[in-house]
Structures are given as structure tokens and as C-alpha cells.
Amino acid sequence: MVKYLFLILYIFLISCSKESLFREEIIIVEKKQPEEIIIIEKKQPEEIKPTDEIIKNEEQNNSEIIVKEIQKENEELIITPEIDKEIETEKVGKKEVDKIGFGEIVKIGILLPLTGENKTLGRSISNALEMALFETKSKNIKLLFNDSGDSLEKATEAAQQAVKEGASMIIGPIFSFQASEIRKNISADIPIFSFTNDESIKTEGLWTLGFSPHQQIDAIFHEMSYHAVTDISIIVPTNIYGDIILQASRRASILKNIKINHIHRYDRRAKDFSEFGKFLNKEEASEDNGLLIVASGKQLKEISSRAQYQGLSPKEIKYFGISGWNNDEILGEPSLLGGHFIAPQQFSYETFVSRYFKLYDMVPNEISGLAYDILALLSIGLKDSKNMQELLKFLINPIGFNGIFGFFKIDSSGDIQRKFISYEVMERNFLKKREIMP
Template identity: 30%
Template structure:
């Protein structure tokens, strides 16, 4: 297993380590920082060259990274590019070229960037971010035989030498549901957006509960443009029926007119509903403002977190959810936070801002490319008339996998990523690790 962590002793440190546990050997990769801005040129989609060439007679591995560096998602793209440059500084040797290309956050921009990467003789493509952009370059990369490490979380775009690095919702669902079942939860409900993400969550939840003999009793997939979640939560909680049951119970107690009935009636003061819910856990597969809107309504419709365990995916992996009472004590699955925490501190010290959550993907992909380029460095001794294949021996589907900022990961032969995930609990002031991510993959066979 390759460990893809840069370990600087200071902001300008130049020696970093990549450790191969498979060979029980330590590889010291020396790097020098040299970011040359190209400025205006005939092809403005090329933003930077990051290359250090020690000799004109040495062939250099060229890696293209496709990001939305302009347009609606330019902040995301710049954050990921910054992370890639950090990885370049930490891992690349003196003969490595990173070629950032702007997809502009559009399908056509992705096509242009992909064509530019091929025309510029890139041997490996990192990115793009969005599934539509990955689909836009699939045909041309397949024809040219270039391996693509895409940042998409849509596993359906994998294949034809395209590997997805994004955080798959299906994996997160399997991890949190299996953990919940181990803790005694057997009946599940789901609320999720009706889009590709929500459909992936629904499919994974349904298959996982069937696998472990549990039950999916209720599911709601809502329109992503929904503003008012009250009718949705009201229906999911069977609120009207349970409220009618309360009214009927009170009426029966009033008719009895005895001390026992009076005490029982008194005990119902302040109670909204009676009757058990058909589920023990509610998986809320969303984040951001929609998650907060849903959470705020749960107590209003008598969905008590003391009786129903709230579950989430990696979209819960943001700060501040402890301010939502309904989510306190809730569980969610996400990659291990240790490596990412160290990366965030380093990134903030250099760039003065917090990196986007997806920035770690760009870091790990660039580090992986740099480490694999090292394994073929003997091919650089002579400049050949055509490009050399520095990544021809890239064992990207190694069952041992790799250790990156987000923990262990490996790629299936079908092209999608498998990650070791942890389980966290929402606390008033942050999150608590309650089930660590695995340190290695136990199955050596990955389809």
C-alpha cells in the first residue's frame, strides 16, 4: 500500500516521503517548487505549467488536470488546483509536468480541455469533476488510450479506462446501515433528493437492508427544488394518523370518568401524538440548507431523536450540525478525518483560506500520479522521438490499495473507487469518532 501523505517539516520543506508497505521499503521523493505562470498564449485553457526539467535530453511525464477554473464553479476548481500543486510540491521529482486545463464548468469546456490534453501529449488525465464532463471526454480518451482519474462521485461514468475517485454515496450508505444493524436497528426509513445521488442512496439502502435481513419501511424522494418540507415530513411521520389516535384515546378516557382514566388523561397533556413509528432509524441523505430545513421540522411532527436514530451520509461532514437539536446523537459515515485535518491546516497556512471539501481528491490524485511516475523514471534517461509511457506499469487496481488524505482507497477493475469509511456521531460542539475506518482492505479481490 502506498501512503500518499506529504510530511513537511516546514512551509518550504523539500523532502517528503512515500512509503510502500508492500515492499516494506521507504522511497524518499525530493521535490523543488517552481510554478511558472504562462500568461496569455494561443491556448488560454492552459493556466499553469508546473515543471522542472533538469536536462533537455530527458523525457518528462505530462499529466493533465481538468478543472472548472472559470465560470460558476471556479472557486471549487481553484481550490482543487491549489491542492494539486501542494501534492506536486510534496511528491513530484525534478522531472514532472502538471498541465491544468479549464473546463469552464461546462460540457463543451470539458470537451475542449480533453482535446487539449490529448493534443498536448498528456499521458494521464486527472478530473474532470462533474459526471457530465466525464461523459463528454469519454470517447476521445478511450480512443487515445489515456487513463483518467475522474473526481466524480457517479460510479456509472467509470469504465473504459476511466476511474472515479469521488466519494460514492452507495459506500457511505452500506457503512452506516451495517453499523446501525450491528447496534440493533432493524427498521429503516429514507428521505433523499430525487436525483442521481438520491437514487444511488435509495438503491444502496434497499440492497443493504435486504442483505442483512433488515427492513426499509418508508422512503421519500423529493424534488431538489423543494422549499417547503412540511408536507413531506408530516407524511413520513404519519403525523395525522397518530394525532387522530391521540384524539380518540383522549375521548375514550373522558368517557370512562374514573380516577385511573383521569390520571392517564393528565399524562397525555403536552403529547402531540401516540402510536409507534414504523421505523427505528431515519436516513437523511442530504446536506446544507436542505438538511437544516428538514432537521428543524422533525420535532414539530413528533419525530423524536430519542426514539428514532438519525442517520446521514458524508454530506453531514460539515461543521455546525450540533446546533440542530434533532440531529444531536445522529450517526453518519465519512472518510477518516485525521489526514484531511492536517491537510486543511497546511492549506490554510499557505493560501489563507479553507479548502473545498473535494480538494483532497485533487491532492491524492496528483500524489498518486507522481508516485507512479517515479516507478518508471528509468525511461527518462533518453529522449525518445515519441512520448514514453511513464504510467504503463501503473497498477491502479492493486487490491492492496493506497492511503491518502481521506484514508485507504482502491479502484475496482470496473473503475469505481472503494474507500475505508469511519462512523461519526453529531455532538453539540463537533463530531465524535465512534467507529474508526479500517487500516487495510481485508479482501484482496476487487472486481
């Protein structure tokens, strides 16, 4: 009888141990199922941290370790922005998306006019981007070139195609009206680095890389103040750009205590400036000791010569300009001799042009320098940035950067502040005078 009791007790103990083993196996299976862990992740977003933060944190709890394992086992699924992940992105809050890591290869959408009237410009910029990628030895970046054309529809389609191909960010387009529309039609979590200088379209996630008219005006008024200019007349084109220049000039004139006595406007499409010259009157400008001419190339030469002919002598009234003056075409024009203008630093740009010419046997457009700068900067940032949040933090480094056009820095709102150089027009060259910091 006692033997039977021992036998029954032994069988009972074995059955209990098996039940315990089965339960333990079920727990292990639950830990390995990504579907169940993802559900936990959505319910408790405050516990989820980026992989790099989890590794550095010595006091990890179980849920953090699980998330870390998931990211390693399913790296492509969670990190890489594939086509079918577009819907998932919309469900996640912006702060969480910013912390989603980059894959081994970061795809950058490039929107340029590769066909149409501006295809030559587009080709020049694409060459500069390829050059930047090669010179920075960036093996973790893939450029996705898409034709933005000259229309709104073409640019929007190109942007959407880049997103479908997995672009984490976009460089381009050239035109402000395209950039503004694209920002409305793709995820706000994909930053756009546009080449436009139209700051009016700037919004969160849309950066304007072009030379800011406001900053140029601030810099040239600083230069006027240096030359003790107190009264000026302004010549600007009759377009939106001219309106922006006037708005910035009125603001800068107050800050620098420089009075604007007369404003003259001209049509940029005009070929004959004989009628315009009649509006320039020596008697009206008798109080002026400065003349700001916002023009470039042949139009600048024509306007300045007309002003001189009407008695506005550059010996009595100092002529000033902004970056449109920065062209060898104006050298040799007597009316501009001794004039002053501001422009980005040229030494590094000239070196860039030399390298570019050796590779492509052509002279690049100035925008190509902007393209080189932004891709080179992103290349450096992506080498140490694990996610978009870290990359953006790198970009707004208050110390700033030195690029093709000299020193610049980016603030948290996306504004790019540049250092300008003041130049004096000589007979055969532009003489560097001084630096004007942002």
C-alpha cells in the first residue's frame, strides 16, 4: 500500500514539473513575437527609446531590452522608410518619427529640372551633387534623381515618386512655387532643402538655401553706414523680388539711421533704358550721398551709366549693390568703378569652380555651389547621426560651418545666416575690403 502511495506521489510531481515547463516556453514565445511587442510599443510610447539611448542606459528595464532586440532583428522593417511604410508614418507622432533610425543606406530625393527650359541648370546642379558625394566618400548615401521640370504638377509628381522610392529627405527643387506645393503634398517628417531664396515660403521642414535678400540688404546697409552714408536713392526692379528688397531696405534704413529719399523702379524685361534715365535727376538727388542699384549684368551697366550721364557722379555719390554685382561682366564699366557691393566669400567658390571644370569641362552655375554645400554637410552629419532628430541637431550647431560660399550657420527655424564680404569694383578685379558677420 505504501509503495502505491509513493508511485502516485511521483506521478503527480512529474506532471506538475511538465506544466511549469510548458508555461515557461509560452513566455519565451511571447517575447519573440514582434506583433505582440509592437502592440505594447504603441500602448506605452513613453517607455520606448532610440537604440543608441538604450545601449548607453545601464538601468534598462525589460521592455527597453525587448525593443532593442526587435530593432536588431527587424532593422529593415522598422527603420528603413520603404513604400508600404507611408501609412504607418502617419499613425506615429512626429517626435517618435524623428527618433526612427536611418538604415545602412540613406536615400535622398533630388528634385531638379532635367528636361525643359532649365535642364542645363539642372544638369549643372546634379554634377555638383555627384561631385560632393564622391569627394566626401559617402558610401551610406544614395541619390534618387527625379525630374521636377518647370511646372507645379511635374515637381509634385517627382517628390511623391522620391518618397515612394524611400527618400528620407529631399534636396530641391529650384523654384519657390514648386517647393511650397511639395511641402503640402508629402509627409511633414521629410525635410526639404530647396534652392530658392524666397523666405516667404519658409515653414517647418522647408529650408531655403538661396542667398537671402533680407540678409544681403542688412549687409549692404552695414557697409553704407561704414562709409558714413546718410541719404540714399534706391533703384529696384518692378517685381516681387523688388518688393522684398524695398521692404528689407525700409527696415534696415531705420536700424542704420539712413534716409531713403527716392525710389526708382525698372522693368527687368526692358532692353532700352533711355526713358528710365529721364527719371534720374541730379537736383532731386542733391541731398543723397549714396545710390543703391539692385541689378546685374548688362542692365546694371546700362542703369549705372544712365545715372552717371544724368549727373549722379560716382565721385560725389557712392554706388552700392548686392550679389548681382558679383560678375566679371561689369568690370571695365567707368560708372561702376569705385562702387561697393556685398557677396558671399569667393575664394572657396573659385576653387570649387576649378575642380568642377576639370571634371565636367564646363563652368557651374552658382546654385551648384549651394547644392555641393548642402550635400557635403548632410554627408558629414549622417556619418554620426542615427536618426533624423540627431541629424537636425547637428545642422543647427551654433558654431556654424564653412562651405563653398564661406561661413554660414543654421538656426532652429531653418534660417541660414551667412557671412558676407564687401568688395570694391576695380578696373580688372573686385578688391576684398572687409567681412560682415551675420
